[in-house]
Structures are given as C-alpha cells and as structure tokens.
Amino acid sequence: MVAVTPQSSARAVAVGGSGWGRRAVLVVAAAYFLVPLVIAISFTVYNEVQGFSLGAYGRIVTSPGFATSFLTSLALAAVTIVLVLVLLLPAMIAVRLGAPGLRPVLETITTLPLIVPPITYVVGISSALREGADALAATPFWATIIAIQDDRFPVVLVLAYVILALPFAYRSLDAGLRAIDVVTLVEAARNLGASWPHLLLRVIMPNLRSALAGAAFLTLALVLGEYTIAALLGYQTFPVWIVTISGNDGQLSVALSILSLVLIWLLLITLSRASGRKKP
Amino acid sequence: MTVEFRALRRTYGATTALDGLDLTVAQGELIALLGPSGCGKTTALRCVAGFETPDSGAVLIDGKDVTRVPANRRDAGMVFQSYSLFPNLNARDNVAFGLRVRRRPTAERHARAAELLALVGLPDHGDRFPHQLSGGQQQRVALARALALQPRVLLLDEPLSALDAKVRVTLREEIRRLQLELGITTVFVTHDQEEALSVADRVAVLRAGRLEQVGAPAEIYDRPATPFVAEFVGTMNHVPGRVTGDRVEVFGRSLPVDGTAPGELVDVLIRPEAVLVTPAEDGGALILASSFRGSTARLRVQLADQSEVLADVPGHDAVRLAPGLRVEVGVVERPVLVTARTSGDQEPAVA
Amino acid sequence: MTSARFTRVKGWAPASPLLLVVAVAFGIPAVMLALGAFTVPGAPGEPGTYGLDNVAASLREPYLTKLLTSIELSAVVAVAGALTGTLLAHAVLTSRSAALRESVLSASGVLANFGGVPLAFIWIATLGNSGLVTTSFGLGPGLLYNFWGLALVYLYFSIPLMVLVIAPALEGLRPQWREAAQGSGASVWQFWRHVGLPVLTPALLGGVVLLFGGSFAAYATAAAMVGASVPLVTMQIADALTGNVLVGFENVALALSLDMIVVAMLVMAVYLPLQRRSSRWLR
Ligand SMILES: Nc1ncnc2c1ncn2[C@@H]1O[C@H](COP(=O)(O)OP(=O)(O)OP(=O)(O)O)[C@@H](O)[C@H]1O
Ligand SMILES: [Mg+2]
Numbered sequence: 001m002v003a004v005t006p007q008s009s010a011r012a013v014a015v016g017g018s019g020w021g022r023r024a025v026l027v028v029a030a031a032y033f034l035v036p037l038v039i040a041i042s043f044t045v046y047n048e049v050q051g052f053s054l055g056a057y058g059r060i061v062t063s064p065g066f067a068t069s070f071l072t073s074l075a076l077a078a079v080t081i082v083l084v085l086v087l088l089l090p091a092m093i094a095v096r097l098g099a100p101g102l103r104p105v106l107e108t109i110t111t112l113p114l115i116v117p118p119i120t121y122v123v124g125i126s127s128a129l130r131e132g133a134d135a136l137a138a139t140p141f142w143a144t145i146i147a148i149q150d151d152r153f154p155v156v157l158v159l160a161y162v163i164l165a166l167p168f169a170y171r172s173l174d175a176g177l178r179a180i181d182v183v184t185l186v187e188a189a190r191n192l193g194a195s196w197p198h199l200l201l202r203v204i205m206p207n208l209r210s211a212l213a214g215a216a217f218l219t220l221a222l223v224l225g226e227y228t229i230a231a232l233l234g235y236q237t238f239p240v241w242i243v244t245i246s247g248n249d250g251q252l253s254v255a256l257s258i259l260s261l262v263l264i265w266l267l268l269i270t271l272s273r274a275s276g277r278k279k280p
Numbered sequence: 281m282t283v284e285f286r287a288l289r290r291t292y293g294a295t296t297a298l299d300g301l302d303l304t305v306a307q308g309e310l311i312a313l314l315g316p317s318g319c320g321k322t323t324a325l326r327c328v329a330g331f332e333t334p335d336s337g338a339v340l341i342d343g344k345d346v347t348r349v350p351a352n353r354r355d356a357g358m359v360f361q362s363y364s365l366f367p368n369l370n371a372r373d374n375v376a377f378g379l380r381v382r383r384r385p386t387a388e389r390h391a392r393a394a395e396l397l398a399l400v401g402l403p404d405h406g407d408r409f410p411h412q413l414s415g416g417q418q419q420r421v422a423l424a425r426a427l428a429l430q431p432r433v434l435l436l437d438e439p440l441s442a443l444d445a446k447v448r449v450t451l452r453e454e455i456r457r458l459q460l461e462l463g464i465t466t467v468f469v470t471h472d473q474e475e476a477l478s479v480a481d482r483v484a485v486l487r488a489g490r491l492e493q494v495g496a497p498a499e500i501y502d503r504p505a506t507p508f509v510a511e512f513v514g515t516m517n518h519v520p521g522r523v524t525g526d527r528v529e530v531f532g533r534s535l536p537v538d539g540t541a542p543g544e545l546v547d548v549l550i551r552p553e554a555v556l557v558t559p560a561e562d563g564g565a566l567i568l569a570s571s572f573r574g575s576t577a578r579l580r581v582q583l584a585d586q587s588e589v590l591a592d593v594p595g596h597d598a599v600r601l602a603p604g605l606r607v608e609v610g611v612v613e614r615p616v617l618v619t620a621r622t623s624g625d626q627e628p629a630v631a
Numbered sequence: 632m633t634s635a636r637f638t639r640v641k642g643w644a645p646a647s648p649l650l651l652v653v654a655v656a657f658g659i660p661a662v663m664l665a666l667g668a669f670t671v672p673g674a675p676g677e678p679g680t681y682g683l684d685n686v687a688a689s690l691r692e693p694y695l696t697k698l699l700t701s702i703e704l705s706a707v708v709a710v711a712g713a714l715t716g717t718l719l720a721h722a723v724l725t726s727r728s729a730a731l732r733e734s735v736l737s738a739s740g741v742l743a744n745f746g747g748v749p750l751a752f753i754w755i756a757t758l759g760n761s762g763l764v765t766t767s768f769g770l771g772p773g774l775l776y777n778f779w780g781l782a783l784v785y786l787y788f789s790i791p792l793m794v795l796v797i798a799p800a801l802e803g804l805r806p807q808w809r810e811a812a813q814g815s816g817a818s819v820w821q822f823w824r825h826v827g828l829p830v831l832t833p834a835l836l837g838g839v840v841l842l843f844g845g846s847f848a849a850y851a852t853a854a855a856m857v858g859a860s861v862p863l864v865t866m867q868i869a870d871a872l873t874g875n876v877l878v879g880f881e882n883v884a885l886a887l888s889l890d891m892i893v894v895a896m897l898v899m900a901v902y903l904p905l906q907r908r909s910s911r912w913l914r
Contacts, residue, residue: 025722029715033742033787035764036757043756043763087652090645099643106646109653115895116661117848119865120888123872124660127667127885132659159656166653227747227851232872243748243855254756257749265741272737331810351813358814364807368829378815380825422811429815 037261044255056255063252069241075153076237077223080161081216084169087162088215092173093204096182110170113163118228125160126233154235161223168222169215176211180204213274221267225260281342281432281465282307283328288337290323290489297323298334299489310459310466311494312476315486316512321469324486325435328467330354341433357426358435362442364422365410371397371421372406378429396424399458416447423455427462434459434466440475448472452479473513477501485509503538507619510549517555517589518622521548528618531611538615546618552578555591556610557601563608572598581609667885685886694883697862698890701847704778704863708785709843713835715786716793716842717801723794724801736798739791746788746845751855754784776857784852789842796841800834833906840902844895864891 044056060066095102113121133145148155182204189203205212223237230237236244242260246253283305290298297320305311313321326332327339330351338347346354365374373380375396376389384392397403400420410418419439426434436455440448456479459466470476476483477497484494485508493505504510521530523541528534530548557567557579564584571578577598579591589609593601601607643650668686670679688694723735757764758780760772774780804827812822828835850865859866864887871884 022722022725025718026726029719029722029790033738033791036753036787039757039763040753083652087649091649094643094645099646102643102646105650109650109657112657115844115892115899117844117865117888117891117895119848119850119868120664120891121660123868123885123888124664126872127881128660128663131663131667159652162652163657221744225744225747231851232869239747243851246748246752250756253752257752260749261741261745264744268737268740268744329810329814331813351810352816352818354814356814358811360807360811363805364811366808366811366826366830368826377812377817377825381812381815381817381821425811425815 040254041258044251044258047251056249056251057259059249059252060255060259063245065236065241065245069236069238072153072236073224073238076157076161077220079158080165080223081219083158083162084165084219085212085215088166088169088173089200089204092170092177093182093186093200096177097186106170110166114167118164118226119232121160121163122229122232125156125229129156149233151235154233156233157230157235157237160229161219161226164226164229165219165222168218172214172218173208173211176208176214179211180207210274214271217267217271217274221264221271224263224267282340283433283465283467284340284343285324285327286338286340288324288327288334288339290320290327290332290334296489298327298337300337301486301489301491303484303491303494305465305467308463308465309481310456310468310479312480312483313467313469313486314473314476314483314513315471315492317471319486320489321471321486322437323489325358325437325467325469328354328433329356329358329435355429355431356433356435357429357431359419359422359426359437359439361438362415362418365413365418365425367410370407370409371402371413371424374410374421375424375428377425382429392428393424396428397421399427400424401454414447415443416451419443419451420454423458427458427464432465434464436466436468438469438471441470441472448475455479477513483513485512487512504617507549507617510617515552515590517550517552518547518619519550519589520587520621521546521618523618528616530616531609533611533613535611535613536615538617541618542620545621547621549617549619550589550611552590552592554612554614555581555589556612557581557591557593557607558610559600559605560608561606563606565607565609567601567603567605567607569603570598570601577601581607583609664885664888667882668889670882672882679882685882686889688883689886689890693862694864694867694887697864697867698887698894700778700862701864701891702894704782704785704861705843705846707782708789708846709839711782712786712789712793712842713797713839716790716838717797717831717835719790720794720797720801724798735794739794742791743788743795746849747851748855750784750787751852754787755856758783776860778861781853781857781861784856785846785849789845792845793838793842796838797831797834800831804830836902836906840898843898847891847895 045054046052091102091106095106129145129149136145148159185203185207186199189199194203225239226237227239227243231240231243239260242253242256246256285301285303288298288301289296299320301320301324303311303324313324315321323332327334327347328341330346330349334347338345340346341354341356365371366377369377372390372393375393379389379392393406394403397406400423402417402420402424405413405417405421408417410421413421419442422439439455440451443451452475455468468476468480477500480497482494483497483500485492485500487508493500493509495503495505500509500513504513510516519530521528523529523537523544523546524534526537526541528537528541528546528548530550535548553576557565566582567579568582568588569580572595575595576592577595579593579601580588581591582588591609669681669683671682671684672679689698719735723732726732754762754775756762758770758775759765760774760776762775764770765772765774775784808826808830809822812826817825848865850863850869853861853863854866854869868884868887868891871881871887
C-alpha cells in the first residue's frame, strides 16, 4: 500500500477553531503516533539482560537470506519499473496525439487495481496458474507457465506488480505530460526530421524527467513494500523475508519494523527530491 | 452613516501596515483609498470590516466605536478582489446567504435575491453556480451579496482588479450608479488611479500606512499636496529648473512656484498634457517616438540637452507630430510643483 | 492537421503492448476468479458444473460473519480515521509554525505507507500482552487482540492517509469565504455548516472511501496480530489459498474474493455519483 505521497504545502487558512481545541488535538495525535514508535525503538536497543545494545540491528544484516531477498526485491523492482514505463508512456502519448478514445480505457485500467483488493487478485492469479498448468500440460506453453514461476526470478510477480503500479505511475506521468505541450513538441520535432525513437528518447523523456523519476520511485516503493501477493504465492521477497526471519526473536522483528519505516522514509525523501527538481 | 479612522496603527512583526491613519468618510460618500501596493489599503478596509484588529487607534461607524465588535455584527458589506463567492451555492443562494443565516423564510430570501440580482443586472442568473459565471458577473453577484442585508457601509477591496479593461470600466460606472442610488457610504480600495479619480467623491492617497492627501479627484490631480501624490497620480515629467524668488525658470519660461522651493536648482514637475509641442524647422527638440491612444497621443521628445520629456497632444495632431520631426517645446502657464533635484546636475532645460 | 495525420498513422497501436499485458496479467486472473467462483466442483475425477453454490455458501455462516466483520471494521476505521484525520489536518494547517506543518505532512507520508506485519510488530511491542504500556500500567492481556485493537492499529496508517487527502482541500478553502460569511453575519459554525463542509465534502468522501478500501484489503497486519481471534474475510481467503482449510473449499474462497470485489465496487458506486454531485462546482 505504499505510494501515497504528501503534497507540498504552503501556508493554510485559519478557519475558525479555538487555540485550545487545536492544542488538544495536537497533543493527543502526538501521543498516539509517537508513543508506539518511541517504545518500539527503545525496545530494539535495550533489554534488561544486556542493557543498551544495537545488536538487533546487527543481526538483521547477518540473518540468512537478507541479501538474497533484498536483491530479489530490487531486481523485481527494476524490471517492473522499466516495464511499467515502456508500456505506459507510448500509450499515454498516443492519447494526446489523437487517440482520445483511449483515455477512458487507460483511466479504467489504471483505476481497477486500486479497487480490487490484493488478496483477491492473488486468488485470481493462483487459480489462473493452477488451471493454466493443468490445461496446458500437454502443450509447449506448459514450460512457459512453469518458467514464469521461477523462484529466483518470479516473472509472475513482475506482472502482478506492473498491474499494481499502473495507477501510481499513470498519475505521475499524467501530471508530467500535462505540464508539457506534447503535441507541439512532437510536431516541432517531426518537422525538424526527428525519428520516432529519437523523439521519444531525446525530446519527450528529457522533458519528463521528474515525472519519470516520480513514477519510478512510486513503483520501487510499492515493490519493496508489497507483502500479500508475494507471500501467498510463496516467494521470498524482502517484505516476506522480514516476516519469516522475525520468528521468535522479538527484538529482531521490531528492529526490522523500524528498518522498513526508515526505508519508506528514505524512499519518500528521494521521491520528493526527484519530483521537486523542476525542469531547468 | 459616517466612517472614521482614528490614528489607526497595525504592525505585522517588522512591517508597519498602518502607521496612524486618520480619515473620515462622510455620509453617503464614495471615498477611494489609493496607494501603491503594500501601503495598507486592504488592512485599513479590513479594520472597518472587523477582520483585522488595530494595535491602537479606533474605527468609528456613525460615531460609535466598533473597534472591538466582531465582524459578523458590524453591518458592513464587503466585496473582495476575486473568488469570494461560495462555490457550493448558486448566485441566488450566495446573495441570500445573509438572510439564510438570519433564518428568514425562503420566499423572502428568494424575493430579495431576485431584486438584488436585477439591481446588478443579472436577473436571469440566479441558478448559475460561480464557476458558470464570468469574472465580471461573479463580482456583480458579490456586490449583490454585500448589499443584501442593507449594510450601513459598503467596503470594496479592489473589486475590479481581476477583470479585463472593458468590463472594469462598465462595472465601476455601475457600482457608482448603484452607490449613488442607494446613498450608501462606501470605501473603495484600488491601486488604479484612473479608477479612483473617475468614480470617487474624494480620493485618499495612502503612503506607507499614512494618509498623504485627501480631496476631490480634480484637486488631487491638479493640486497634489506633495511630490509623492503628484508622482503617484498621473504621469509627471521631471524637468530641471532654476528658482528665482517665487518663480522658477523652465523651458525658457518663468512660472510661479506652488508651495516653497527646496533650493535654487530644482526639478519642476510638469504633467505631459501641460507640455506644448509645436513644429519648428530650427527647433532644438526632436520627437523620438509617438504612441497613439485615440483621443490623445503621447510623444517622447528629446530636448537640446539630450534629456527627454513626455508630452500629450490631441489625437488629431498625432499625424502632424510624427517621430523625427524637429519641434519646439513649451509649457502651459500655471503654478508648478518643484522638488529637490534628482535628474542629474544639468542646467535648466532650454528648448 | 498534423496531429490528425499522426492519428491515422499511429492510432491505438502504441497502446497495444499495455493492453495486452493488462489482458494477460489482470484479465486472465479476473476471468479465472469469476469462473472459479461459479464452478461447483464435481466428484473426484469428474468435471465441475456451473452454479451459484459457492457464492451462496460464501454468504452463509461461517463466512458471512467474516465478511460482515471486515466491512464493519473498515467502516469504523474509515469514519473514525476521516474525522480524526480532518481534525488533525486542520489543527496542523492552521498552526503558525511552518516547521510543524511540514513535519506532520511528511510524517503522514511515511505512516500512510506503513502497514503490514511491521506495523503489527510495533503495536505488539507497545500494547501487546507483554508490551511496555500494557505491563507498566498493568492493563492485562488481550487488549490489542480484538476488533477494537485492530481498529486502533489500522488508524495508525488511516489517519495519516486522511491527512494527506484532506490537506489540499483544506488549503483550498479561501479566507475570503469565511470573511464573506462573517460579513453576512454568519457565526463560525454557520460558516462551516453552509460553506466549509459542503466544499470539503468531495474530499471527505474520497478519504472515507480510500480508508475503507485500505482497511478492507489489509491482511498481513491482522494475520500477524490477531490470527483467527477476529474473523476477517481476508484471512479466510488466505487460509484457503495456503491450504489451511478442508479440501473443496477453494472455490468458496474464490466466491469470497468475488464478494470482496463486489463490496469494493459497491462502495465506489455509492461514492462516485455523490462525489460528482458535490464537486460539480469545483471545476
Ligand atoms: N497577515 C499579514 N501578515 C503579515 N504581513 C501582512 C499581513 N497582511 C498585510 N501584511 C503587510 O502589511 C502591509 C500592508 O498590506 P496591505 O494588504 O494592507 O497592502 P495593500 O495596500 O492592500 O496592497 P495591495 O495593493 O498590494 O493589495 C504589507 O507590507 C503586507 O506585506
Ligand atoms: Mg490589498
């Protein structure tokens, strides 16, 4: 459920509201949000036997599977990002260059994944895989079905993540494309004799840098945080590994929670840096 | 109903928005608050409306101190610069908002809203939502809303500044007509001097939170009390001149000085329309450029000493007085304001 | 027209890879889900037949309770989260301190995306049976492991999400509106009743729907925290998927999934017209 980002905020307008009510709200909210965090952090660095120790964080890195699962997740993210952009960008440019009928279709397919709960999606996927393997057992496609479920690089997860990332990538790219006049850019470039690939790589993409970065980071965040689908399909991605490894080591599991919080935070900072960097 | 600002002061941290403003608006009068951006016009108006509390000083409506009366009990109608209509209500409900808050029956609300919408020239727009109205129409509705409760005072904060030129002129005339018809005491904030001069009974020029001058439009324009007012209202040429006694020599003429001169070498302030331009083959001045404005044309004229002045001539002379023409420059004979010399240390201009 | 020429040349072709991938990766699972939900398994070795049995079963006990509990939990979290999130956003946005505004908004960004098992762990450390707060205040066990405990934990990401959703809308309330209302004699309350809340309604509704969807779909947090002690439909489906149930109930899991999607779509179906109606003036 990663991929909701804060909007930049200017000053706001005080509309009613007394000073005391406001202060009370702030104090209660601070308690609710900060107390669990403070407790969790102190829990990871202190226990009665050893006193203060950063051991729990050290154990994260030395735990078996840390590197493998993290790298798997990164690889999945990289492929997903490339795929999402390669699939979306031409379609979104086509909408602007005179296939406006495509827009409602794009809007729909980039909204559905938000409505469909991941757990139902994974149910659909696994039943498709099962039935598919049965039905295609005698054909050459059987090998494909098996291949996309490879443990080291589960293509099926990439496909699922592409679908899940569509809404976020679409919105980010849409904002970027809205800011540049694609039609004029394309016409000017074509007029100067640019080929389509050249146009896409040299004219449009550079003008979309921050939107592309936004889409990429949202996708990265999504892949690094997604648990349900990977877990239920039985793959050891990083979020799944976190749960597997926590086991009975309470300190380690909470340390991992803090770690994922920090990870989200870092991703969001990078994201806001990337999309905050305006076109020159 | 009179409105009186009494030694109003308001500061925001290090900025002084109002610095002891004194001003009285007479019953039924339309007074324009004019001044450069940031001089405190809006702040002054908001003090009357009750959205702002002065640090010191008082606002009196009808002689009663209302400085501490909350905004919703002030009885002042206000029109804002733009986007002030409630977006979720149509024009009729916007106008009738005050009556709804007062729990008046629906029939009365609708009747009153219809009456006011007709008054502002939008009798058929009651069902429109703000986003379905043009900027000018929105401001008309805002005006109707401000008048709906028959307030004692009408406050207008640059109500026309977001509109295009043509609409601005029609609407300001309409505001004036309504104001006269209703006889409502009105404070009209603007930074457009033409607007101020054309609709107001009196114009109050503000500078850095203080009143610089208040008077009838013609008085402000013709007899500015200070160089600041002279500069701010209309266009002024700074022409070097030399003072002798109570007269100043400029363009080869000797004119009476209005007020006292700060020294011998001064700048004489001369309006473009007071500069006379006549063609002369051996004239020392040269027309550099001309911009035609319909009824007048504004010429940029280079004098013999290379300095430049602006001159307004009747529009029908524009063809005759074309750029490149040699001319002689004179000045209308009447008292002039002078200021300390800022236009370099040249000798008095001769043409 | 140049762009018209491109139309004919390019048309929908650039979109075909995307449409293909969506058809395969989303269309096939969707169809399989729907087919499976309506397939009644035959005897071993026999092919299944189509029928409503699974769907009917999914709407009977013991499954109905789970579906209803999920809906109830999500509704509670959505409404409570929307209210508190709005209050918090308002309190923060009207604050004079820019630092407070900035830090709360970016913290909201982080926490809105913080969910799953890690969220459960943090709350277990706080309010779990041996959590610090539980033990230091002698609160007794089981505090967290029930419906309300789960709601409390879900609010941890729901409130920040609401803050993010509602903040732009709150910032869009123009000061002129409040002042114009006051000038017309309205009290603060009357301003909110006639102008403020109606203008915020689309964003509020949007937030409620988003929060509902987030809690309704959440699975990992609940699984790690309460196990089976709070019956939720997501956990039932996961159990079926991982083989934790009797054989033959897999198709009921498909039907339950279908139920979930229908609920989600119903919520959207209620929301969209409302949202369209109340946002018509914001265009
Ligand atoms: N709420 C505020 N906080 C801080 N400073 C303010 C505030 N309101 C006004 N000021 C400052 O007070 C001064 C006067 O502001 P005011 O809005 O009255 O100017 P104005 O004459 O209406 O200008 P304009 O023509 O640009 O509208 C300005 O320097 C402004 O920056
Ligand atoms: Mg102003």
